[in-house]
Amino acid sequence: MNKLTVVNIGGFGHTDAVFRDLAGMQEAELIGLAPAYQGEDISKFLKLEPAVGKKVYDDYKQMLRELKPDVAIISTRLDLIPLLIMDAADAGCHVIAEKPLALDMAMLEKVCRSVERNKINLMAMLTMRSDPQFVAARQVYDSGAIGEAVLVNARKSYKWGTRPDWFGDKDKYAGTIMWVGIHAFDYINYITGLGFTKIAAMQGNFAHSERPACEDNCALVAELGNGGHATISVDYCRPEIAKTHGDDWIRIVGTKGVLEASGSKSECSVISNDKDSFRYPLPEEKDKIFTRFLLNILDGKSNSEIAQVSFMLTKVCLIAREAAQKNKVLNIE
Amino acid sequence: MNKLTVVNIGGFGHTDAVFRDLAGMQEAELIGLAPAYQGEDISKFLKLEPAVGKKVYDDYKQMLRELKPDVAIISTRLDLIPLLIMDAADAGCHVIAEKPLALDMAMLEKVCRSVERNKINLMAMLTMRSDPQFVAARQVYDSGAIGEAVLVNARKSYKWGTRPDWFGDKDKYAGTIMWVGIHAFDYINYITGLGFTKIAAMQGNFAHSERPACEDNCALVAELGNGGHATISVDYCRPEIAKTHGDDWIRIVGTKGVLEASGSKSECSVISNDKDSFRYPLPEEKDKIFTRFLLNILDGKSNSEIAQVSFMLTKVCLIAREAAQKNKVLNIE
Structure with a gap:
């Protein structure tokens, strides 16, 4: 071999x-x-x-x-x-x-x-799609228990901790939508399969002026590929005493139910008109997305889907950042 | 008397x-x-x-x-x-x-x-500011436990249930931002004391085409008076089997901590760098905001603050609706 x-x-x-x-x-x-x-x-x-x-x-x-x-x-x-x-x-x-x-x-x-x-073959480090709570959320979504996504809320919240000097330099740090927000777009897309067609964004550096290029709060809205909508919230203000570094979360309101998946609480909870209320069990381990990528290369199988997603998400975030900078609602072709 | x-x-x-x-x-x-x-x-x-x-x-x-x-x-x-x-x-x-x-x-x-x-004297029915979870959230905010608000997320989620015919008529129903979203703006303002200076919004009718003027999903972002930002999510898709009609919720990320207050869970939870993690007890009853308004009239005291808030929130929602309709980010003077 x-x-x-x-x-x-x-x-x-x-x-x-x-x-x-x-x-x-x-x-x-x-x-x-x-x-x-x-x-x-x-x-x-x-x-x-x-x-x-x-x-x-x-x-x-x-x-x-x-x-x-x-x-x-x-x-x-x-x-x-x-x-x-x-x-x-x-x-x-x-x-x-x-x-x-x-x-x-x-x-x-x-x-x-x-x-x-x-x-x-190319793959971006879209690590969140390996997280047990989002893998569980995708399984719930794929099961049809909540129907089709109408409104999605996603959150990325990190502790500030220590950040490299270059986080303060706009030519070296891409901006918080690009570095952190991209994960939220990723897990929305990963769970629902939906892309993004329109975006508005606001961002600011509120409490970390020592790194001026690093926005510590971002608020975004997007139109989804099926005509539904999403809000995305990104912050670097998670309290240092919190038990986990991140507080990653998604809520998907569907035509038949609602799911919420939380990384910090390690849970995926569902209210479904068809299937009642339940906690969906999380996989015990992270999904091995990089293993799969490497084995595909070895086996001569295609990795084109993850490459396409990697480019698409970067593009969406570039447009989102531009929307924030220009104070405009921008279409995503 | x-x-x-x-x-x-x-x-x-x-x-x-x-x-x-x-x-x-x-x-x-x-x-x-x-x-x-x-x-x-x-x-x-x-x-x-x-x-x-x-x-x-x-x-x-x-x-x-x-x-x-x-x-x-x-x-x-x-x-x-x-x-x-x-x-x-x-x-x-x-x-x-x-x-x-x-x-x-x-x-x-x-x-x-x-x-x-x-x-x-005039007062709009801003009933949410009487809800125990938001009264508790205001007390926490006023205590300084989470510092100053950097990023706020607010949610209004209602069951569809039965809606009057005129919810389908744009000349009679003001739109879901106006009818429901206003509560979210209200409790953001009530808890933090902050106004709104800029807004973008998206809205749609996804699953209730029998009432075409009634958007069943809205996603908004706003700039707050202190330079922070907010996301607001509004939907009429709460599952009919859910235990409460509404799922009203707010998360405030502050410079020193985070609070979350939920109506459906009857709780207000806090993570504070200064004061650790705790559940803040909720008042046992709704705040008697209408009693206070009426007694003020009787006692010749001023109700001008609530009148001002009532007008301000209506104006903010009119601008938010216009932002959605025109696909623009709009300033709020």
């Missing part, structure tokens, strides 16, 4: 989620790591199981040349992500990259063309 | 909430009832305690002339409310009226001028 060879570029973001899947796989192996830019600290990833004892490079381009890996994990300062994706794609690597895939529309199109030209 | 004399005009809306306060008062008495328009069924109000055995008129104008009441309760088809307020004001009556106070801005200004010219 061919074993997929994997490298990691960068020291920021959710590489740990990919490593968790990788640690459980025989079919793929991490063979090298490198920072994305000179001076980037990658030490926290080096301590994680699949990385221990693996070769560390100073220069990721050299690593790509020498190791010729099948797959590159890219997870670093947000402005560098699109450049690294294109470098990896040109080196013939499939890519698992942090989101967003680009910080503006022109760059997103360049990334898209590079992925197509090099015929590589 | 002078006893305030009160009449009720109309057969639709939340007169029952006013009657509940009235039933407990020695200082005021209901002395007559009339429909607002020919053929209006007022029978359900006639069965309520303060109304039993009281004089019933066919024509409210005749009632106002004959009984010369101190106060008129006005609660009927929404398009008639502003006209009735002006009739009652011209008859020298103080007014407790259903919301919204008008269906367009020109009429709202006429109502405002009439109230000022006749020097009457």
